[in-house]
Amino acid sequence: xxxxxxxxxxxxxxxxxxxxxxxxxxxxxxxxxxxxxxxxxxxxxxxxxxxxxxxxxxxxxxxxxxxxxxxxxxxxxxxxxxxxxxxxxxxxxxxxxxxxxxxxxxxxxxxxxxxxxxxxxxxxxxxxxxxxxxxxxxxxxxxxxxxxxxxxxxxxxxxxxxxxxxxxxxxxxxxxxxxxxxxxxxxxxxxxxxxxxxxxxxxxxxxxxxxxxxxxxxxxxxxxxxxxxxxxxxxxxxxxxxxxxxxx
Amino acid sequence: xxxxxxxxxxxxxxxxxxxxxxxxxxxxxxxxxxxxxxxxxxxxxxxxxxxxxxxxxxxxxxxxxxxxxxxxxxxxxxxxxxxxxxxxxxxxxxxxxxxxxxxxxxxxxxxxxxxxxxxxxxxxxxxxxxxxxxxxxxxxxxxxxxxxxxxxxxxxxxxxxxxxxxxxxxxxxxxxxxxxxxxxxxxxxxxxxxxxxxxxxxxxxxxxxxxxxxxxxxxxxxxxxxxxxxxxxxxxxxxxxxxxxxxxxxxxxxxxxxxxxxxxxxxxxxxxxxxxxxxxxxxxxxxxxxxxxxxxxxxxxxx
Amino acid sequence: xxxxxxxxxxxxxxxxxxxxxxxxxxxxxxxxxxxxxxxxxxxxxxxxxxxxxxxxxxxxxxxxxxxxxxxxxxxxxxxxxxxxxxxxxxxxxx
Numbered sequence: 001x002x003x004x005x006x007x008x009x010x011x012x013x014x015x016x017x018x019x020x021x022x023x024x025x026x027x028x029x030x031x032x033x034x035x036x037x038x039x040x041x042x043x044x045x046x047x048x049x050x051x052x053x054x055x056x057x058x059x060x061x062x063x064x065x066x067x068x069x070x071x072x073x074x075x076x077x078x079x080x081x082x083x084x085x086x087x088x089x090x091x092x093x094x095x096x097x098x099x100x101x102x103x104x105x106x107x108x109x110x111x112x113x114x115x116x117x118x119x120x121x122x123x124x125x126x127x128x129x130x131x132x133x134x135x136x137x138x139x140x141x142x143x144x145x146x147x148x149x150x151x152x153x154x155x156x157x158x159x160x161x162x163x164x165x166x167x168x169x170x171x172x173x174x175x176x177x178x179x180x181x182x183x184x185x186x187x188x189x190x191x192x193x194x195x196x197x198x199x200x201x202x203x204x205x206x207x208x209x210x211x212x213x214x215x216x217x218x219x220x221x222x223x224x225x226x227x228x229x230x231x232x233x234x235x236x237x238x239x240x241x242x243x244x245x246x247x248x
Numbered sequence: 249x250x251x252x253x254x255x256x257x258x259x260x261x262x263x264x265x266x267x268x269x270x271x272x273x274x275x276x277x278x279x280x281x282x283x284x285x286x287x288x289x290x291x292x293x294x295x296x297x298x299x300x301x302x303x304x305x306x307x308x309x310x311x312x313x314x315x316x317x318x319x320x321x322x323x324x325x326x327x328x329x330x331x332x333x334x335x336x337x338x339x340x341x342x343x344x345x346x347x348x349x350x351x352x353x354x355x356x357x358x359x360x361x362x363x364x365x366x367x368x369x370x371x372x373x374x375x376x377x378x379x380x381x382x383x384x385x386x387x388x389x390x391x392x393x394x395x396x397x398x399x400x401x402x403x404x405x406x407x408x409x410x411x412x413x414x415x416x417x418x419x420x421x422x423x424x425x426x427x428x429x430x431x432x433x434x435x436x437x438x439x440x441x442x443x444x445x446x447x448x449x450x451x452x453x454x455x456x457x458x459x460x461x462x463x464x465x466x467x468x469x470x471x472x473x474x475x476x477x478x479x480x481x482x483x484x485x486x487x488x489x490x491x492x493x494x495x496x497x498x499x500x501x502x503x504x505x506x507x508x509x510x511x512x513x514x515x516x517x518x519x520x521x522x523x524x525x526x527x528x529x530x531x532x533x534x535x536x537x538x539x540x541x542x543x544x545x546x547x548x549x550x551x
Numbered sequence: 552x553x554x555x556x557x558x559x560x561x562x563x564x565x566x567x568x569x570x571x572x573x574x575x576x577x578x579x580x581x582x583x584x585x586x587x588x589x590x591x592x593x594x595x596x597x598x599x600x601x602x603x604x605x606x607x608x609x610x611x612x613x614x615x616x617x618x619x620x621x622x623x624x625x626x627x628x629x630x631x632x633x634x635x636x637x638x639x640x641x642x643x644x645x
Contacts, residue, residue: 023309026297026316027528030536031556032290032324033577033588039317040591043310050306066305090539139583146549147542154538239304239362246420248304248362268615321592328575336555337578394575401596540556540580547557547580 005056006078007179008119009068010221011111012052013079016069017229018100019045020236021087030090037136041097044129051122070240074230075223082165084228088158091144091151095158098137102198103169103191105130110186119184138202145206156208167216169195175221258459263389266332274458277451278388279333280349281460283340286326288352289319291525295359296368304362311408312365318405322398329390345530347517354437356519363416363423363430369409371431371438371476377402378472379442387459410479417483424484431480432488439503440511442469448508473501559585560610563593564601571603579604 022042029035053065082100087093108130111123144155170188172180179185203210219225239248250269257264264270296316303309327337343349354372359365380402383395416427443465446452455461463471473492480487491504513519556578562571574593579585585604593599 020301023297023300023313026300026313027290027293028532028535030532030539031578032320032327033579033584033591034536034539035293036317036320036324036591037587039313039320040595043313043317046306046310046313050310053306069306070304090536136587139587143546143580143584144539144542147545148538150538151542151545235301238302243420243422246304246423248308248415265615267612317595321595324577324592325575328577331558331576338555390575397574543580543584544556550581 002059003175003178004116004184005059007175007185008052008056008059010078011107012049012056012068013077014083014100014104015045015052016049017077017079017232018083018096019043019049020232021083021085022093022097024087025093034090038093041133041136044133048122048126048129051125055118055122066240070237074225074233077225077229077233078220078223079229080165080168081217081220081226081229082162082168084226084232085162085165086228089154090140091155092158092162094137094140094144095155095162097133098141098202099162099166099199101130101134101137102202103166103195105134106191106194106198107186107188110191114185115183141202141208142206145203145208152208155206159203159208160211163211164214164217168218168220171218171221173221255457258387258457261385261459262387263392264387265389271458273454274460275333277454277458277460278391279330279335281455282326282330282333282391283335283343284350284352286323286330286340287344287349288355289323289326291351291355291529292368292372293319293323294525294528295355295357295521296365298359299362299365302362303365308412315369315405315408318401322401325394325397329388329394332390341533345526345533347526350515352441353511353514353519354434354441355525356514356522357433357437358521360433361426361430363413363426364434366409366412366416366427367430367434367438369405369407370413370479371409371434372441373402373405373409374476375438375441375472377406378468378475382461382463382468385459385462391460413485414483417485428485431485435488436506436510437514439469439473440506440514442466442472444508444511470500473503477501556580557585558607559589559604560607561589561593562603562605563589563599564603565598567600571601576607577604 019042022038022045025035025038025042027035029038049069050065053068057063057065057068080100082096085092085096105127108123108126112120112127114120114123141155144151146152170192172188176185176188180187200210240246251271254264254269254271254274257268264274293316296312296319300309300312300316303312327340330340331337340349344351352372354368359368377399380395380399384392384399386392386395413427413431416423418424443449446464446466449465452461452464456464477487477492489504491502493502494500495502514522517523557580558576559579559582560576561574563574564571577585577588577592579588582604586602589602589604590599594602
């Protein structure tokens with residue numbers, strides 16, 4: 001697999017897996033309006049994943065975007081582990097989304113300047129969508145943090161539990177460094193400060209505490225995941241794998 | 249006097265708007281009909297939502313997600329129209345949870361394979377379209393406008409379903425079997441969606457007089473069958489009705505007798521999934537209570 | 552039973568230059584969420600370039616009983632309509 005393919009998959013897989021998680025909220029939202037909002041975000045992210053997987057497939061030349069989505073094994077997926085975590089309650093989902101949206105906005109803003117034209121174009125289109133997602137998730141972080149004492153307690157716990165998964169956002173391995181050097185990829189170290197600013201500002205408005213630094217979970221760039229990914233894939237990939245000759 | 253003026257407006261094909269005088273019967277009939285329709289859209293999200301996570305291609309996943317989003321949207325348009333009649337969404341929810349309100353019986357059947365997504369889109373949305381096109385001319389303004397909006401969006405739903413069925417009917421042996429199986433299970437429930445025979449439907453009289461309904465149950469049902477048989481033939485699937493036959497004189501299909509016992513059983517809450525659907529809805533509502541309370545509390549703080 | 556959510560009426564301007572049109576309502580607790588919900592519900596197919604949301608309780612409406620005195624007098628006053636005036640044949644740009 002080419003470096004570029006692997007790099008694209010990292011971005012695509014995060015979008016694909018978190019979109020899948022969001023789609024699980026269908027018919028379970030706290031209001032109908034939220035049901036629509038969450039599935040709307042899920043659809044946007046699925047569209048981003050699709051564009052990226054199509055691009056990756058076209059570089060590879062021998063497989064399709066569907067093959068990439070439905071026939072790879074768990075250790076060949078490179079999504080951030082935070083994306084595969086269970087939805088939990090609405091607060092868990094919102095915190096996960098907020099942390100992810102605030103990061104991906106910065107990431108795509110930098111990626112829109114990539115020397116790779118296709119990546120740049122996909123990133124530019126995605127920024128508009130992510131700005132809206134971030135507006136949605138940060139609005140809810142604020143409303144839950146500064147709502148009732150119960151909602152504050154719940155969302156603070158969500159944040160505390162998910163915090164250790166945010167370290168992966170800023171890890172750079174050899175591939176990242178190589179991609180950043182040739183101006184195709186993004187220098188992730190440079191995103192950290194601005195990300196801190198964004199999330200701290202929202203935490204302040206929400207009147208919740210930023211968790212203390214802790215030992216961060218790592219591994220997704222090597223295909224190491226939580227046990228949740230396998231459960232997701234066994235559902236998501238079931239039909240194409242059970243009927244390998246079928247066209248859908 | 250008011251009743252006369254009201255009926256004249258109806259005869260003149262004028263729309264009745266929320267603030268207009270209307271007979272109590274008109275108002276309550278509409279509340280029941282519109283809310284039933286709204287509940288159907290929302291409950292319908294459940295069987296379909298189940299399959300988004302198992303959609304077998306990226307395209308299928310995107311389309312199904314968009315479709316289910318639309319269903320939520322349609323439910324919202326309809327609740328919104330219903331609220332103009334002086335009832336709250338919360339009260340409508342309560343009626344649903346207490347079993348006082350009904351929703352389309354088709355959603356009380358389980359979805360057993362991917363082809364069910366095809367069958368639901370093709371047959372259930374197809375039946376809904378036949379009904380809704382007719383309702384665009386309903387006499388109550390907000391309901392009519394809601395229907396026009398919904399109709400614009402609904403035809404993609406039916407095409408999505410038919411496309412799935414076509415692909416599977418022309419696919420592998422297992423796919424074709426799944427497609428036929430789905431058709432076998434959803435055909436009769438789909439034509440039952442149009443409700444009891446006109447002769448067994450006591451409310452049809454008023455509904456037609458007040459132009460809430462523009463066509464009767466049997467007329468709509470016949471319309472749907474006539475449209476759909478050819479579509480099944482085209483993709484090589486067999487409709488599970490041995491009495492289905494083209495009647496040259498009527499210019500329509502004759503069809504077999506509906507199992508009304510099954511119909512009433514399911515309508516009255518004894519279908520395979522009634523309890524499951526309602527419990528799911530109640531749970532989602534209960535689970536979301538803390539979120540809704542938080543939003544209210546925050547709103548109070550900022551005003 | 553839960554306390555009812557706030558209802559907001561939604562008006563969409565589908566294209567620049569056109570007037571906002573009423574499309575229905577949304578439930579939300581504050582104006583920011585009302586705007587977002589309205590966008591999600593009513594502009595999924597690019598039907599909007601601008602959204603207004605107004606709390607339902609703030610809408611003031613005329614009542615049907617007044618429509619005769621409110622609106623009928625305009626019916627006789629045909630001189631407000633351009634077709635009332637006779638123009639000589641051949642008059643252009645008027």
